[in-house]
Amino acid sequence: MKKIFNIVISMALMMSLTNCQQFLDINTDPSNPQVADATAILPPVLSQMVRGHVFDSRYTGRYVQYWGLNSASDTWERHGYLSGSDAGGEMWRSHYWSIGKNVDLIIEDATPKKQFDYVGAAKAIRAWGWQTATDTYGEMILKQAWEPNRYVFDYDSQEEVYKEAARLATEAIQDLGNPETIPALKRGDAVYNGDITKWTKFAYAVLARNAHNLTNKATYNADKVIEYVDKSFTSNADNFAVPHAGTNTADGNFYGPLRGNLTTTVPGAFIIGLLDGTTFGGVIDPRLPIMFAACPDGVYRGVISTFGDPNNVANNTKRIPLLWGNLPGTTAPAAGRWIYTDKAAYQLATYSEMQFIKAEAALRKKDGATALAAYKKGIEASLDFVGVSTTDKTKYLASKAVKQTSTELTLSDIMLQKYISLYGMGAMETWVDMRRHNYSSDVYTGFALPTGTRLFPDNNGKPVLRMRPRYNSEYVWNRQSLDKIGGNSPDYHTYEIWFMKP
Amino acid sequence: MSGSFVFSDLPELKNKLNFLSFGKIRASYAQTGKDAPAYRVRARLVPQTTTGGGFIYDFYGDNPNLKPERTSGFELGTELKFIKNRLGVEFAYYSNERSNQIVTQRLSYGTGFIFGLLNGGTFSNKGIELTLTASPVKTANFSWDMIVNVTRFKTQVKNLPAEVAEFYNSDTWLYGNARASAFSSGLENFYSNINLSNNQSGAASATAIGGYSYLRNNKGDILISPSTGLPVINTNFLPIGDRNPSFTMGVTNQFRYKNISLSFLLDIRKGGDVYNGNERYLFARGLSTRTLNREQPVIFKGVLRDGLENSDNPTPNNIQITPQLRSDFYTALPESEFVEKDINWLRMRDITLGYRFPKEFLNRSKIFANASVFVTGTDLFLLTNYSGADPSVNGNSASTLGVGSAGFDFGTLAMPRAVSFGLRVGL
Numbered sequence: 001m002k003k004i005f006n007i008v009i010s011m012a013l014m015m016s017l018t019n020c021q022q023f024l025d026i027n028t029d030p031s032n033p034q035v036a037d038a039t040a041i042l043p044p045v046l047s048q049m050v051r052g053h054v055f056d057s058r059y060t061g062r063y064v065q066y067w068g069l070n071s072a073s074d075t076w077e078r079h080g081y082l083s084g085s086d087a088g089g090e091m092w093r094s095h096y097w098s099i100g101k102n103v104d105l106i107i108e109d110a111t112p113k114k115q116f117d118y119v120g121a122a123k124a125i126r127a128w129g130w131q132t133a134t135d136t137y138g139e140m141i142l143k144q145a146w147e148p149n150r151y152v153f154d155y156d157s158q159e160e161v162y163k164e165a166a167r168l169a170t171e172a173i174q175d176l177g178n179p180e181t182i183p184a185l186k187r188g189d190a191v192y193n194g195d196i197t198k199w200t201k202f203a204y205a206v207l208a209r210n211a212h213n214l215t216n217k218a219t220y221n222a223d224k225v226i227e228y229v230d231k232s233f234t235s236n237a238d239n240f241a242v243p244h245a246g247t248n249t250a251d252g253n254f255y256g257p258l259r260g261n262l263t264t265t266v267p268g269a270f271i272i273g274l275l276d277g278t279t280f281g282g283v284i285d286p287r288l289p290i291m292f293a294a295c296p297d298g299v300y301r302g303v304i305s306t307f308g309d310p311n312n313v314a315n316n317t318k319r320i321p322l323l324w325g326n327l328p329g330t331t332a333p334a335a336g337r338w339i340y341t342d343k344a345a346y347q348l349a350t351y352s353e354m355q356f357i358k359a360e361a362a363l364r365k366k367d368g369a370t371a372l373a374a375y376k377k378g379i380e381a382s383l384d385f386v387g388v389s390t391t392d393k394t395k396y397l398a399s400k401a402v403k404q405t406s407t408e409l410t411l412s413d414i415m416l417q418k419y420i421s422l423y424g425m426g427a428m429e430t431w432v433d434m435r436r437h438n439y440s441s442d443v444y445t446g447f448a449l450p451t452g453t454r455l456f457p458d459n460n461g462k463p464v465l466r467m468r469p470r471y472n473s474e475y476v477w478n479r480q481s482l483d484k485i486g487g488n489s490p491d492y493h494t495y496e497i498w499f500m501k502p
Numbered sequence: 503m504s505g506s507f508v509f510s511d512l513p514e515l516k517n518k519l520n521f522l523s524f525g526k527i528r529a530s531y532a533q534t535g536k537d538a539p540a541y542r543v544r545a546r547l548v549p550q551t552t553t554g555g556g557f558i559y560d561f562y563g564d565n566p567n568l569k570p571e572r573t574s575g576f577e578l579g580t581e582l583k584f585i586k587n588r589l590g591v592e593f594a595y596y597s598n599e600r601s602n603q604i605v606t607q608r609l610s611y612g613t614g615f616i617f618g619l620l621n622g623g624t625f626s627n628k629g630i631e632l633t634l635t636a637s638p639v640k641t642a643n644f645s646w647d648m649i650v651n652v653t654r655f656k657t658q659v660k661n662l663p664a665e666v667a668e669f670y671n672s673d674t675w676l677y678g679n680a681r682a683s684a685f686s687s688g689l690e691n692f693y694s695n696i697n698l699s700n701n702q703s704g705a706a707s708a709t710a711i712g713g714y715s716y717l718r719n720n721k722g723d724i725l726i727s728p729s730t731g732l733p734v735i736n737t738n739f740l741p742i743g744d745r746n747p748s749f750t751m752g753v754t755n756q757f758r759y760k761n762i763s764l765s766f767l768l769d770i771r772k773g774g775d776v777y778n779g780n781e782r783y784l785f786a787r788g789l790s791t792r793t794l795n796r797e798q799p800v801i802f803k804g805v806l807r808d809g810l811e812n813s814d815n816p817t818p819n820n821i822q823i824t825p826q827l828r829s830d831f832y833t834a835l836p837e838s839e840f841v842e843k844d845i846n847w848l849r850m851r852d853i854t855l856g857y858r859f860p861k862e863f864l865n866r867s868k869i870f871a872n873a874s875v876f877v878t879g880t881d882l883f884l885l886t887n888y889s890g891a892d893p894s895v896n897g898n899s900a901s902t903l904g905v906g907s908a909g910f911d912f913g914t915l916a917m918p919r920a921v922s923f924g925l926r927v928g929l
Binding site for chain 2: 033045092245473474489
């Protein structure tokens with residue numbers, strides 16, 4: 001009896017001890033996980049890729065004159081920046097934080113499980129992050145990024161960031177093709193539904209941009225660019241399109257009416273000119289009525305950068321409608337319009353963009369036939385994406401807006417069509433293109449930069465060539481490192497960026 | 503660890519010094535440690551409401567290498583009583599130092615997080631406390647007692663966690679770009695291309711006001727935007743004031759004549775800055791008296807930021823603006839212009855006049871052992887050089903960490919003036 005009693009007592013003691021230990025563990029959070037399955041991390045990471053890209057596209061879209069505010073003298077349209085603000089720093093936030101170490105978490109979870117499809121996708125995402133962020137900001141924290149116990153971070157040159165993006169994309173392709181993979185990506189991958197061939201194409205798309213952005217350099221290798229493009233997307237079905245549930249402001253498209261981010265944004269005059277026949281000898285582009293709404297008087301108009309809409313008053317028949325088609329100050333139609341709907345997927349890379357990259361590369365190596373073919377495929381893919389009817393498509397492709405022979409085809413033709421095809425979703429890429437071509441009006445026919453007092457005062461007469469890193473990350477907490485690259489100068493945003501230098 | 507020594511009890515001194523009735527010195531030293539907040543050694547993942555849901559890292563970084571925070575301090579004091587306890591002096595000097603503080607600090611996103619959890623920062627706080635007690639008059643019918651206490655302290659930030667320039671308390675960020683901050687010394691190393699000559703008050707202090715100020719050229723002239731004619735704001739959070747007063751003092755006097763007593767407490771403060779957020783709010787809306795001359799055209803004194811501002815011949819500003827035609831004028835002033843410097847006050851905290859009923863009167867009824875009536879007034883008057891309602895403000899509650907938001911005046915009501923009457927009885 002006594003023995004049983006002792007056993008009961010000691011068991012009770014042991015139980016209470018373990019309970020106590022559980023209670024005393026202050027390192028394991030009882031309400032939130034500290035590790036997670038890769039399938040739970042990928043969906044928000046995809047959303048954060050869009051967030052970084054689209055938040056900043058609002059502003060880069062004004063730099064490249066995709067759109068402008070209907071009021072005059074907007075800072076971004078003047079090629080300026082908001083001092084003391086995080087605006088324009090979203091890609092920085094996405095790359096380092098909201099995508100950031102979550103990528104490592106995916107890799108750590110998937111590697112021991114041999115889910116190399118996940119490892120490859122995670123690396124492709126990080127490669128895309130480096131590429132998109134460095135094209136926006138130039139120098140970045142590379143070697144010391146995410147290093148534990150470090151609080152001051154040195155900047156590395158863009159050249160090194162480019163190498164890292166290429167290295168990761170190449171590794172991603174190897175991982176995606178690993179024969180020992182136990183497939184798991186299908187669960188959690190809303191973009192390609194676990195299709196590793198499409199992820200491989202996406203990694204090649206990153207490589208294509210990475211190699212092609214260096215057109216001004218002697219080391220530019222057109223053959224390599226064409227090789228990457230050929231291994232990337234083969235149709236619009238391959239586009240890297242991140243879907244939106246569109247039920248509330250958190251899961252809706254950034255440009256949809258639910259989020260209401262475009263209540264003062266109207267198209268720029270330059271894109272309207274490309275579509276309404278002004279630039280292309282009177283040929284009216286069938287994309288025009290789908291992409292944009294006409295003013296009440298039936299004419300399509302856009303704002304001249306920094307001037308706003310001079311007719312922006314009620315009952316003026318020349319007043320420019322918003323991108324949703326409604327007039328400013330009125331409620332947007334709940335259905336939205338074109339890619340400006342709540343459920344619309346956001347395209348981070350498209351087939352038509354790849355074709356225009358190929359066209360430019362081929363033109364540079366004087367392979368007119370390849371250039372022409374890619375140029376036409378690019379236009380066709382864009383017309384398909386916008387949703388133009390077959391009749392209109394055939395008619396447009398045969399029109400004089402589209403060059404029919406390789407001898408006629410110019411760089412300007414390619415870049416203008418690329419500008420149209422990237423409109424609304426590719427402001428970051430278009431900005432790369434424009435900087436590569438020094439905002440040239442020979443390439444971008446009819447494009448005019450703001451000048452004189454219309455240009456931001458800190459610019460000293462120069463156009464914007466880079467975004468400033470995120471204010472509340474770098475300008476407040478990493479100033480000494482910024483000093484070393486001139487980041488604290490008032491005109492830092494006009495410093496030449498490495499990829500555009502010869 | 504503490505010890506005290508009553509030296510007046512020494513046989514050599516006892517009853518030999520007529521003027522000294524009591525004398526003591528004391529000293530203490532203490533060291534304490536503090537642990538990290540719970541569940542923070544590993545970063546947590548938080549649910550997302552974006553398409554597809556899932557989890558990603560929260561704002562807060564982890565740190566498996568945290569060490570406990572240390573506070574050490576010593577205090578040296580003396581207590582002296584003279585002339586049969588009619589005059590007393592208490593004096594204390596203390597010095598505390600906190601090191602390896604565990605802080606949640608905003609950092610570069612290069613960490614992978616928005617906030618880091620780390621050890622670091624060394625703050626010191628040194629101060630004196632002096633109390634004088636005196637009974638200048640003590641007779642059967644009349645007495646006068648007096649207590650005076652003076653406190654003075656100074657904080658010094660030796661270094662900040664992660665070698666950053668500023669540490670701030672976000673709870674105190676009440677209105678505009680002004681907040682309770684601690685600044686490290688050597689700010690020049692962080693802001694090498696910015697003239698900091700007007701940002702010295704509050705540097706290396708743990709009681710600073712951090713906020714926006716004017717951007718200035720190398721000679722200290724305010725830079726003016728050539729396109730707007732308005733000053734260019736320095737959007738870095740820099741010291742724009744120090745809330746710590748030179749000293750604070752309380753004087754209590756108590757008079758008694760027969761059954762009538764009068765006591766009052768005077769509260770005195772010398773120095774210390776106050777951020778007048780109310781004024782900034784009213785100024786931005788044209789409700790402040792400072793906006794009355796809105797029709798009067800003005801030219802901001804300064805030099806144009808036209809590329810020549812740091813040369814030998816900067817262009818003086820010549821852009822005339824009429825405030826009432828410019829909606830941006832009223833938001834163009836930085837927060838530094840709403841920090842009122844060296845705010846002093848003298849206030850009557852309370853005053854009480856009492857009458858104690860004589861024993862003979864009470865004895866007749868045989869119910870009450872004692873009884874008195876009194877009238878008390880609190881905050882009856884305030885003399886100050888502060889333009890707002892009351893400089894003795896705290897924008898948050900007393901639970902805010904550190905020195906809290908004392909000296910942040912935004913939407914806080916002044917101390918009410920109150921008069922109360924009372925009757926006190928004892929059975």
